[in-house]
Amino acid sequence: MSGIDVVVRRARAAAQERPVRALALHGLAATGTSWNAYGQHAAPDVELWTAELPWGQVGAPAWSLPGGDPADWIGAAMDKVPGGVDVLIAHSYSALLALEHLAAAPPQARPGALVVVSPFHRRDPADFRWDTAQHYLSIFQDVFDEALGLAATRPLDPGMRQDMALLVRDRVGPYGWFRFYGSYLRSPFLDTAALDLPVLAVAGRDDRFAPPEDATALVGTLPRGRLCLLEGCGHFPMAERPREFADAVHAFVSESVTSAGVS
Structure with missing residues (x-):
């Protein structure tokens, strides 16, 4: 993994001198453009940064091979934001890694707040059974199909979209x-007690991939967790409900970061 770089870019400047620097991390087989709709609705004080991570569309497939810890790339991305990260926003697979990374990081290396979008989390190892693995194997390509539908500028033929989703699945x-x-x-086994920072979990009530019960379970274990469930929303709240998503993030950031001051 050491030979794979992570690229971070500023996607949107803030409209004031002292911005809230937000770094947004895409999920598996996605790109930084996942956050375009959020960037259009984000509060004026948000300076939005996005990362192109190894598990994204433009990453090298070798990222997934044995050796190293993918969670290390969360810290690598944060280190590349000039001035530091006030709010880390992570979707899906990146949310899993962000939680792992920040639980082990020293307090001074953490952002002021964390937003996990469509997080995966279970509280008890017994919650995983053989049929759980079978379920995620069988629907793995479906999440890519859903993402393609949201990203398309015009309706795609269902058969073509399914074929494209299978290609993405095979590339992963x-x-x-x-x-x-x-x-x-x-x-x-996540050390949730160590995550003593403000955390907002945003989930869609209709998410078939990261069920909203996962977000509820996660927030119930966090010292400073908060939950936002969006109605009529699936696995991609920032694209499906960008206004509601941005409003929820803005309210959370205003209370947990802006009121405390940013550097």
Whole structure:
């Protein structure tokens, strides 16, 4: 993994001198453009940064091979934001990794607040059974199909979209799936007590991939957790409900970061 770089770019400047620097991390097989709709609705004081991570569309497939810890890339991305990160926003697989990374990081290396979007989390190892693994194997390509539909500028033929989703699935490959599922399997062992920073979990009530019960379970274990469930929303709240998503993030940031002051 040491030979794979992470690229961070400023996606939107703030409209005031003292911005709130937000770094947004995409999920598996996605890109920084996942946050375009949020950037259009974000509060004026938000300076939005996005990262192109190894598990994204433009990453090298070798990221998923044995060796190293993908969570290290969360810290690598944060280190590249000039002035530091006030708010870290992470979606799906990146949310899993962000929670792992920040739980182990010293307080001075953490952002002021964390937003996890469509997080995967289970509280008890017994919550994982053989049929759980089978479920995630069988629907793995469906999440890519859903993402393609949201990203398309015009309706795609369903058959063509499914074929494209299968190509994305095959590019991620079994090792990529195993990296995702391995992180999910570790979630009951996450040291949530160590995550003593404001955390907002945003989930869609209709999410078939990261069920809203996961977000509820996670928030119930966090010292300073807060939950936002969006109605009529699936796995991509920032794209499906960008206004409601931005409003929820803005209210959270205003209370937990802006009121405390930013550097």
